[in-house]
Amino acid sequence: MNKPIYVLGTGLSHNGSAVLLKDGKVCVAIEKERLSRIKHDGGNDYLAIQYCLDAENIKLSDIDLVVQCANFEIPERNQYKGKRIFANTDFPKIVNISHHLAHAYSAVGTASFNECNVVVIDGCGSPLDQFLQLHPEHKHLIQPDIIKETKMQCEKDSFYYFNGQKLIPLWKDFSVMSPFSEKNLSTPTTKHSIGGFYASVSKYVFGDMQDVGKLMGLAPYGTSGVYKVDAFEFKESRLFIHHTWQYHFDKPSKGYSYFKKHFSYYANVAKWAQEQVEKAVLECIQYRTNSYPSQNLCYSGGVALNAVANSKLLDLKLVDNIYFEPAAGDNGLALGCAFYGWLEHLNKPKTYHNGNTCFGKSYTDQEIEKAISNESIHFKKLENELDLLHYCAKQLQNGKTIAWFQSGSEFGPRALGRRSILAHPGIKGLKDHINKNIKFREDFRPFAPAILKDKVTEYFKYGRNSPYMILVDKTKPEHVEDLLNVTHYDGSSRVQTVEETWNPMFHKLITEFYNVSGIPMVLNTSLNKKGTPIVETPKEAIKLFKETAIDILIIENYLIETKLQ
Missing domain, CATH: 3.30.420.40 (ATPase, nucleotide binding domain)
Known part of the structure; x- marks a missing residue:
């Protein structure tokens, strides 16, 4: 069996990140801010690269090529705003590319x-x-x-x-x-x-x-x-x-x-x-x-x-x-670096990308239970997936807010159903409650609807396919009152159409909410509060749950609820 070819891309500007390709496909990627907990963090890339290596369970010596990008300077191998992971090694080879070229390759690699x-x-x-x-x-x-x-x-x-x-x-x-x-x-x-x-x-x-x-x-x-x-x-x-x-x-x-x-x-x-x-x-x-x-x-x-x-x-x-490109900002530079390495430097053929933009690591039951026990909170493990989905759908229908933590985290600025806060799209007062008591942000800030892809034309004027929450639409007039939490002041809405192929658990939840409520969408916003990065780990999710007015926290199939405290 041939050894896989690993290409590592690293972006060292603000919004730093690291991306690992395995035989031309993204196997893991992370933004540095998710790990350091400093919003828009960049510079030294040790933390993000180590995350990628650990998630893939490989060593630096397994990497075949590194491609990097930073504004205003070309980072040295040993030091860049701190010691680098490549210090005192001659391998792997490091290639440098320009900022816009990295942006461009991030798009063509995933298109x-x-x-x-x-x-x-x-x-x-x-x-x-x-x-x-x-x-x-x-x-x-x-x-x-x-x-x-x-x-x-x-x-x-x-x-x-x-x-x-x-x-x-x-x-x-x-x-x-x-x-x-x-x-x-x-x-x-x-x-x-x-x-x-x-x-x-x-x-x-x-x-x-x-x-x-x-x-x-x-x-x-x-x-x-x-x-x-x-x-x-x-x-x-x-x-x-x-x-x-x-x-x-x-x-x-x-x-x-x-x-x-x-x-x-x-x-x-x-x-x-x-x-x-x-x-x-x-x-x-x-x-x-x-x-x-x-x-x-x-x-x-x-x-x-x-x-x-x-x-x-x-x-x-x-x-x-x-x-x-869903990671169109500087957090996507590492993605472009990696694809440049694969396509142009190594001259390897482009591989099929299924549209997924969630490249973080998944957390084991053992890691989740350790995080819960360290916080001394009560939990319930729901072994049956249908029971979990039905319970969450009913609670959303009843006006509860749910912190939803599933599988590997999203790469990019939008929460797409892996690290999300969810709520009913139409119950009056929920939008203001979430802004004030959970997100702690300005009251004019809007929330997005995450809707089943095959239902989007029923509720929105243009019915655009928008899996990355990067396009706006207009809520149809007959649905504005029912969707008041996800319809902006001018009738617009930044829609996310949910893909079953790469977002199966989120798709199942919305489907169950549709079965329960007759509404094929939920309010979706990122699992964080103002001024902090989206959570990455179970520990951070629990911390946010305890600091805010979120009613329910779901981490994989673990249920943590206010009334269980």
Whole structure:
């Protein structure tokens, strides 16, 4: 029997992660923040790599190739913000690639099609000097005025063609960095990036840039047309920001109470910013796809997490098929590194990927019971799966909240039914209760419906297939009242269509809830509270259960309930 070929990808930017391929397929992957418990953690990759090795039960010596990516520098083998796992070894070989190339390979490695174009749009990629050091053969793609610029420049949008084996760069754009400033409207990264613009408005509205997704959640409360200024323009095939837009906004947030007092103002700002981003994304991708036609498109980079813009891109019907990479942010860099190693460096054929994005390790009964006993809480083990599913479905129908912990954790920013908090989608007051007493976050933040895939057209206008909660739809008017906890202020809903193939237990639970309640969906939000990563281990799930107002905790087939305390 031939020894498996293992390729390790590691991302060392913020939102660091590690991914292990076995013969071209993902066997385990983890984001560093899930282990360190520090949100958006990056830098040193020892912890994440060791997790992958332990989960697969192999040693570093079993790894055939390592591919890494970090912004602004090429990490040394022995040290990078601490001792690395490769210190004092000459094997395995380590290859370095650029930021956008990693984003692009993360998409093509998991997409269902073999031939496609790939667009990457984010806030800031690799500096030009580093890019040319890593990929000198691509210098001809860079426009002369970019090469002549003496200031530091970084990737901001890239376009590639994937021929089934390798990515061929077609277009790359760079932007100079913004000068450092404490001003709330200072673009935090590159001066002309869509991601940088969105982050700067997020800081203006909320006082921070760590959770830019909140801006998309606030935008539906705003009114279109309040601000007439445009933030972006296309000029000679390149996208630029008009920085004069900053002069129209002079009331930065001074904290949450100030934000609440001026809620309508900030909602209007968020609405304007969201619409500006949508316009820029659509114009940029439309221009590129018209220049380089293909019937399939992959989309990655942090801006690809904007579910509203994604849906509008889909509606343009520029191509036959669009794949939105579910780990489109920097947490997906390690995934792209690993697939680059397999496809381009080792020249191995692409393997079939079934759409699964849950790559964490599973926990044994022994590990679960140890975590429970250490916390001195009572539990019940339900040996019969049907009994477990029926009990949970009935409790959801009765308005209880359930922390749902099953199998290997999701890779990426969305909880998809492996590390989730679940509730009834229509019982009045539950949305506010979860935001206030479980998530401890702002009351305007929306929740998503997780619906059986074959029922989505009955409840939502467009009936999009959206397994990664990365697209929005409109709740049909006749169902808004029944789905008030998962329908946003403007009637929109960020839908998750649940796949039986790679999410069987979650699919079974929703099916049982449908049998009990007549509703083929549940409210689904991530198993964490504001400011903390999604839980990874049974111990962390129990800790969260004890700290919040969650009614029931299910870890595999173990039941922990408030009344059992």
